[in-house]
Amino acid sequence: MIAGLLERLRHGDRNALARLLSITARGEQLADIQSALAIPCEPSPVRGRSPSRVVAFTGSGGVGKSTLIGKLINLVRNLGRKVAVLACDPQSPLSGGALLGDRFRMGSSTDDGVFIRSLAAQTGHGAIADHLDVMIRLLETFGFDAIFLETVGAGQGDVEVRNLADVVVLMLQPESGDDVQWEKAGILECADVIVVHKSDMPTAEQTAAQVRAALDLSMGRSVPVLRVSTKANQGHAELWQAIEALPLRRRPASAALLLFQMAVDTLRQRFENRQQDAELRKLVEAWQRGEVSTASAVETLVRSLES
Amino acid sequence: MDQPIRIVLAKVGLDGHDRGIKVVARALRDAGMHVIYAGLWQTPEAVVRTVADEDADWLGLSLLSGAHMTLVPRVLDILKQADLANVGVIVGGIIPEADIPKLTAMGVAKIFGPGTSLDDIVAFLKTPREHKP
Numbered sequence: 001m002i003a004g005l006l007e008r009l010r011h012g013d014r015n016a017l018a019r020l021l022s023i024t025a026r027g028e029q030l031a032d033i034q035s036a037l038a039i040p041c042e043p044s045p046v047r048g049r050s051p052s053r054v055v056a057f058t059g060s061g062g063v064g065k066s067t068l069i070g071k072l073i074n075l076v077r078n079l080g081r082k083v084a085v086l087a088c089d090p091q092s093p094l095s096g097g098a099l100l101g102d103r104f105r106m107g108s109s110t111d112d113g114v115f116i117r118s119l120a121a122q123t124g125h126g127a128i129a130d131h132l133d134v135m136i137r138l139l140e141t142f143g144f145d146a147i148f149l150e151t152v153g154a155g156q157g158d159v160e161v162r163n164l165a166d167v168v169v170l171m172l173q174p175e176s177g178d179d180v181q182w183e184k185a186g187i188l189e190c191a192d193v194i195v196v197h198k199s200d201m202p203t204a205e206q207t208a209a210q211v212r213a214a215l216d217l218s219m220g221r222s223v224p225v226l227r228v229s230t231k232a233n234q235g236h237a238e239l240w241q242a243i244e245a246l247p248l249r250r251r252p253a254s255a256a257l258l259l260f261q262m263a264v265d266t267l268r269q270r271f272e273n274r275q276q277d278a279e280l281r282k283l284v285e286a287w288q289r290g291e292v293s294t295a296s297a298v299e300t301l302v303r304s305l306e307s
Numbered sequence: 308m309d310q311p312i313r314i315v316l317a318k319v320g321l322d323g324h325d326r327g328i329k330v331v332a333r334a335l336r337d338a339g340m341h342v343i344y345a346g347l348w349q350t351p352e353a354v355v356r357t358v359a360d361e362d363a364d365w366l367g368l369s370l371l372s373g374a375h376m377t378l379v380p381r382v383l384d385i386l387k388q389a390d391l392a393n394v395g396v397i398v399g400g401i402i403p404e405a406d407i408p409k410l411t412a413m414g415v416a417k418i419f420g421p422g423t424s425l426d427d428i429v430a431f432l433k434t435p436r437e438h439k440p
């Protein structure tokens with residue numbers, strides 16, 4: 001079934017994409033999906049295309065993540081790019097239910113170049129839904145140029161988000177009294193771009209100055225700090241420019257990691273097949289008796305799994 | 308483990324009241340469902356697109372404006388065109404008694420009038436459907 005769905009996905013079938021995202025969200029058949037996606041298929045619409053840009057939007061609840069994403073969707077569409085959004089909202093730990101209200105703020109359309117999926121993020125699993133890495137690969141394979149992630153708005157520095165996204169946009173708002181918390185939680189460190197949103201509010205410039213001061217104190221990394229108002233329709237072009245000016249951080253790391261992951265799986269399989277081998281048992285016993293060092297036993301084991 | 312039911316809730320038509328649909332959204336969430344709130348003033352085309360992209364099991368339409376006999380068939384039609392006839396459709400709002408059999412004949416799974424209790428909606432959605440994929 002997965003193979004058929006992936007085939008349909010590669011031919012641009014939206015319903016297949018939607019179904020594969022659901023299967024992935026449930027954590028089913030991940031290995032199958034992942035390994036199929038890792039192999040560039042021929043003929044594939046992905047080949048020769050530049051890689052997708054994955055942009056994460058994070059920040060406390062109500063800072064305007066969904067509204068801003070809605071605006072950026074239009075902007076990026078006008079540049080002729082296709083956009084997909086994975087929007088996370090929290091799932092109740094008690095009922096398991098979730099009210100997924102982000103897409104309502106993003107505006108509705110029937111534009112084929114826009115795809116929005118709402119996802120429930122379980123409490124205790126960080127600021128995003130599970131298996132987002134595989135979902136991003138599915139959207140890339142389908143051919144989206146830009147992929148936006150909306151976090152649940154925990155407002156905390158989240159390493160996982162940083163690993164998944166090329167660019168992390170941290171959104172803050174005036175008069176939130178957040179400034180001490182930024183420092184404490186190390187929130188600013190995770191950001192590639194900082195947006196002071198709702199800059200139509202009077203104290204926005206003050207907040208931006210505080211952020212700049214905090215950045216100067218900490219790392220000397222130059223992070224753009226931009227004022228944006230979606231309400232007043234200001235600052236989005238500058239924001240997109242800043243996002244596009246950044247390198248695609250994710251690509252080299254995660255492609256290599258994916259390959260490594262598959263290598264690990266292969267080695268584990270080989271190891272499991274050989275657990276009863278006489279040679280392996282001899283090695284283990286020698287190690288247990290202290291006749292070979294751990295380092296050398298590991299080396300020998302790795303070499304024995306080479307083929 | 309049982310997978311949560313995914314339902315899209317949307318208002319089609321011109322009236323701008325969303326209190327009712329929001330109350331329903333919360334009740335379904337509290338009953339363990341994943342509720343995608345699509346909002347007001349949705350066109351039938353946009354609603355179906357949302358259902359497709361969200362891979363929803365159910366679509367809940369709310370209508371107060373009296374245009375149900377044109378809007379509901381239109382949604383059902385576009386669902387079919389989009390290869391989504393397997394999605395269950397429920398309708399809430401002010402629907403005259405005489406129109407109910409017509410709408411069910413067209414393929415609406417259930418119509419919930421103004422007096423419906425939230426428990427009834429939850430119970431209906433949680434009853435297994437035979438014709439699900």
Ligand SMILES: Nc1nc2c(ncn2[C@@H]2O[C@H](COP(=O)(O)OP(=O)(O)OP(=O)(O)O)[C@@H](O)[C@H]2O)c(=O)[nH]1
Nearest residue numbers: 060061062063064065066067105153198229230231
């Ligand atoms: N003043 C002002 N209000 C805004 C602006 N952008 C959004 N808002 C309002 O901020 C509120 C929250 O917006 P959302 O986009 O839902 O915020 P969010 O960060 O996605 O919220 P969660 O998903 O709940 O974490 C809404 O009432 C918006 O109307 C802006 O530029 N200026």
Ligand SMILES: [Mg+2]
Nearest residue numbers: 065066101102
């Ligand atoms: Mg939101």
